[in-house]
Amino acid sequence: MNEFIKEGFKRIRALWYLERSGCVFCGGHPSPICPICTRELLHPELGRCLRCGKLIVQERTLCKDCTEGKGPKYLKKVIAWGHYTGCLKEFIQNVKFGANPMRMMQISRPLADWAIRELPPVDGILAVPMHSTRLAERGFNQAELIASLIHWELGLPILQGVKRVKATPPQVSLSRQERLQNLKNAFALQSKELFQGRSVWLIDDVTTTGSTLDAVAEVLYKGGAKEVYGLCLAAGFEKVLVPGFD
Template identity: 35%
Template structure:
């Protein structure tokens, strides 16, 4: 009883607010309010995972199987707001919650049995230390929780790359060509992998990871991101 009282007291002094609209959250809400969840810019790529803007974008770069994005990325839109807080405002919980919401959608569409492992795109240890968490791994944690698919950490980042934002498409592809390697071959051999990242812009990072996994013997590699732009 006293614990509940204390929690109520805390929520009066420091109310938990929705990370999109800033309204106070109910106790059963987590990070986002129901209204904002209902108006998320969902892509519905999971309804045509082999034929959408993203799968076409990486055609020729890797052997794409299923390519999906939870949200449509728009500048100054909800997805940018969420990603900004996830990456730069020390809000790893947003990634987990988005993973859970997407996990429920994918589960409804029967994706639960599609994968043996979920693999987040790794951050370089230096960057990981600086941020304190890997945002892609947070998203993977939420997906894993709902879909019941374990996370594998068999992919590692060997080199530190500069920020990709000022680079051309070709430069980005070259920049990450040999950045990733596989450390637990037995774990991924013949397996169906869901590789996840926070955003896809040119697809350079994801295709580099996917190719490393395929070369190391993975059966199939599907790609999922929190948000992707056109």
């Protein structure tokens, strides 16, 4: 990235922080992320399913679906920063659908600090690619935005070379089997040499079943990638294992 543009973003982010006096998510507490939002949205007391990223009880390493072999198969590990609900869900949707990408700068440091604690160092980071038609509609790829923030905070190289070659319907309303079929042959490598022997953090905003991450990871492994880890802002939780949540 051009150093002038990079420095400009740093200054914008600094000004943004100076203008804010409350929690990024709820605005109701004089701290970047207040204790209430940390507890109710980020759930540090819960574990994450290693295969799909769902929030689960700390004693488990896999959710029920992944234990039964229904989860992703190509990802070394998946982590999700928080639970896709409440103010975190509103934050993500405001960025994505409210044409407000600059808001993502507010969480770059805490997200990066958490990610480097939860995942091993890698050769680079890759955003889940967006099809050109949807990119034209939205104007930006939120996964690329997150990857850029991680790059600025941690210095990890941004990798290119995977393209979304099929325009697929949104995954949100589909069953797991429909999601898998929907993503079949949706991604393609532009060059096999780009990922040969490399370890990668694969970035997206939200994961539900891990199907999208896994579809990209499959392509990366076919291109010779060594290890692929998923990193997302938010995921659901396994209600049967975490009673008492709404």
